[in-house]
Amino acid sequence: MALLDPVRLWAIARKETIQLARDRRSLALAFALPLLLLVLYGYAIVWDVRDIALAVVDQDRTAASRELVDGFLASGYFSLAATPERPEEAARLFARDTAQIVLVIPPGFAADLGDGRTASLQVLLDGSDANTATIAMGYAEAVARTFGQNVLLAGERLALPLVAESRVWYNETLESRNMIVPGLVAVIMMTIAAMLTSLTIAREWERGTMEQLAATPVTRLEVVFGKLLPYLAIGLVDTAAVAALAVALFGVPLRGSPLLLLPLSLFFLFGSLGLGLFISAAARSQVLATQVALVATFLPAFLLSGFMFAIENMPAPLRALSYLIPARYFIVVTRGIFLKGVGIEVLRVQGLLMIAFAAVGLALAVRSFRKELG
Amino acid sequence: MSEPAVEVRELTRRFGDFIAVDRVSFAVARGEIFGFLGPNGAGKTTTIKMLTGLLAPSGGEGRVAGHDIVGERPAIRQSIGYMSQLFSLYADLTVAENIAFFAGLYGVSGERFATRRAWVLAMAGLEGAADRPAGELSLGWKQRLALGCAVLHEPPILFLDEPTSGVDPIARRRFWDLIYGLADGGTTVFVTTHYMEEAEYCHRLALMNRGRLIALDSPARLCAASAEPLFAVTADDPLAALAALDGAPGIVRAGLFGRDLHVTTAGTAAGRDAIARRLAETGVPLRALAAIDPSLExxxxxxxxxxxxxxAG
Structure with missing residues (x-):
């Protein structure tokens, strides 16, 4: 007897599609949630530090000190939040989150500059948000350096001995959104795919229809693949919709081939959908299966895939664990295709690893059925 | 007659220390309506699950439609229809979609599908309701539709696990008319039940208790073979009569049966005396006392x- 009879496979796929089309909860999960998540997270997760609240204590009050302050504001990274009289007020400003950085220009700043001495400038930072403080410090040092160079050039008409001409590739303006949104596509599709299928087998157990199926000639492979087919189609539509929205709404460049994204998404979806089926068959309850699917996919994809935190910076055990997170490979694919425009010659390894993940996911799903079924 | 439709020898199923089915042997002839009767927990459903390939036996052997129940489960599934005690169609699919789904699983297609679909709709009385969601049907209709889906592929053997639980006697009678129709057409029907009226419909009955097969015969012969005399006792106060007779000397068993008591005694003549004497002693007035033939119950x-x-339980 054939393990994969096309007529039975089609019967399962057709039935699953009808059930899906009549279930509002699944429809919302399939079509509305991915786009909603993309919009929410796409706007919420921003690493760029802009408009850092700056307080200036200008004790010099000269043209030079005002020029320096203008330099800070013109950089676009700082906005003037307060101009206290004395440096001692910095503590109060930090405590109330009025300022994140306080600039103290001491008396005699312009005089030192004019006399050719090294003028000093005090920068106080609120280190309770270490991330922002580090970035703000970098910006402040850059503004001060530019100011210093301008003074040098204006005075002596010298040429600087060395100038580094930095140019950033792939994400020229260093917008974190360009990095986050392609990664989000992977995180969202992993979660949605597993949650979609997590309902389907548990539902059959809960309603007693699994026993009826088990008494028919249908095999485990037919049930697994028959249930996968409609969700695979939905997953591909979702991936395309989310990718289109990433370009249209967030202006993320799509430099590579969308046609390459399609087969690679297919492998990724196969694995994630299979994982959802496995969870569904093991849990046998819709509520439990959905929760397990959510936790088992969303958190690892979010935290351990390189989406939020660079994998190279993780401790060795977590780094090893990240190899088991399929989103890790798909994120390389989406970032590669969106930003770098690379092709299969670069993404081959990721493709193969996702095929391996799909094989494992499907094998788990097929195995998790009771032995009695086919 | 060729080989039996169902044949098991020493069939056993253990769940840990609990023996759900204990060395059961029987054979079911082709075209027979074979009933499995027993209280809850007797092992009826466990037996039917082993025969349909849903559960592996712990011991013994069996053949269904000529196929081994352990080694040839795929072949068995193609030759049987199965209807479980729970409503196990898809409530969110329409009647027609359920029929089409099971037809697909059984490989019933083309012209045969059109014929069988029409047959199922007519048989279940659902001709005008093909597009109604199965979940909205009354229980009697659901059961007839489930029966139709189970026999779409015209299986030689049909397994029914408490098929008419929860429906009124008229719907039950209608369901059994369909069963008789199938049996007339040569289908072997294997049915579990704990309804006496359903058991009476069977050609032969296997009585199960605590995993053991305790009797196997036609309903009429089972009743005739009952050795102990039975009396119907009519009293003004049946509860007082029951209290007086239960456990009294010469009385084997007493139980309420409608407004009367059915009392089993050790001997016919002695039994009549024992009942009358005991009721007189305890001051319970006796209205009527008659020897009767035992019912299946x-x-x-x-x-x-x-x-x-x-x-228990």
């Missing part, structure tokens, strides 16, 4: 008690 209760009583 009397036989069932007597056999189960003789075999150690039903499991």
């Amino acid at each position: 009397d036989v069932f209760i007597a056999r189960v008690e003789a075999a150690g009583g039903a499991v």
Whole structure:
């Protein structure tokens, strides 16, 4: 007897599609949630530090000190939040989150500059948000350096001995959104795919229809693949919709081939959908299966895939664990295709690893059925 | 007659220390309506699950439609229809979609599908309701539709696990008319039940209790073979009569049966005396006392008690 009879496979796929089309909860999960998540997270997760609240204590009050302050504001990274009289007020400003950085220009700043001495400038930072403080410090040092160079050039008409001409590739303006949104596509599709299928087998157990199926000639492979087919189609539509929205709404460049994204998404979806089926068959309850699917996919994809935190910076055990997170490979694919425009010659390894993940996911799903079924 | 439709020898199923089915042997002839009767927990459903390939036996052997129940489960699934005691169609699919789904699983296609679909709709009385969601049907209709889906592929053997639970006697009678129709057409029907009226419809009955097969015969012969005399006792106060007779000398068993009592005694003449004497002693007025033939229910209760009583719960 054939393990994969096309007529039975089609019967399962057709039935699953009808059930899906009549279930509002699944429809919302399939079509509305991915786009909603993309919009929410796409706007919420921003690493760029802009408009850092700056307080200036200008004790010099000269043209030079005002020029320096203008330099800070013109950089676009700082906005003037307060101009206290004395440096001692910095503590109060930090405590109330009025300022994140306080600039103290001491008396005699312009005089030192004019006399050719090294003028000093005090920068106080609120280190309770270490991330922002580090970035703000970098910006402040850059503004001060530019100011210093301008003074040098204006005075002596010298040429600087060395100038580094930095140019950033792939994400020229260093917008974190360009990095986050392609990664989000992977995180969202992993979660949605597993949650979609997590309902389907548990539902059959809960309603007693699994026993009826088990008494028919249908095999485990037919049930697994028959249930996968409609969700695979939905997953591909979702991936395309989310990718289109990433370009249209967030202006993320799509430099590579969308046609390459399609087969690679297919492998990724196969694995994630299979994982959802496995969870569904093991849990046998819709509520439990959905929760397990959510936790088992969303958190690892979010935290351990390189989406939020660079994998190279993780401790060795977590780094090893990240190899088991399929989103890790798909994120390389989406970032590669969106930003770098690379092709299969670069993404081959990721493709193969996702095929391996799909094989494992499907094998788990097929195995998790009771032995009695086919 | 060729080989039996169903044949099991020493069939056993253990769940840990609990023996759900204990060395059961029987054979079901082709075209027979074979009933499995027993209290809850007797092992009826476990047996049917082993025969349909849903559960592996712990011991013994069996053949269904000529196929081994352990090694040839795929072949068995193609030759049987199965209807479980729960409504197991898809409530969110329409009647027609359920029929089409099961037809796909059984490989019924083309012209045969059109014929069978029309047959199922007519058989279940659902001609005008093909596009109604199956979940909205009344229970009697659901059961007839489930029966139709189970026999779409015209299987030689049909397994029914408590098929008419929860419906009224008229719907039950209608369902059984369909069963008789199928049996007339040569289908072997294997049915579990704990309804006496359903058991009476079977050609042969296997009585199960505590995992053991305790009797196997036609309903009429089971009743005739009952050795102990039975009396119907009519009293103004049946509860007082029951209290007086239960456990009295010469009385084997007493139980309420409608407004009367059915009382089993050790001997016919002595029994009549024992009942009359005991009621006179306890001052319970006796209206009527008559020897009667046992009903299937009397036989069932007597056999189960003789075999150690039903499991609690």
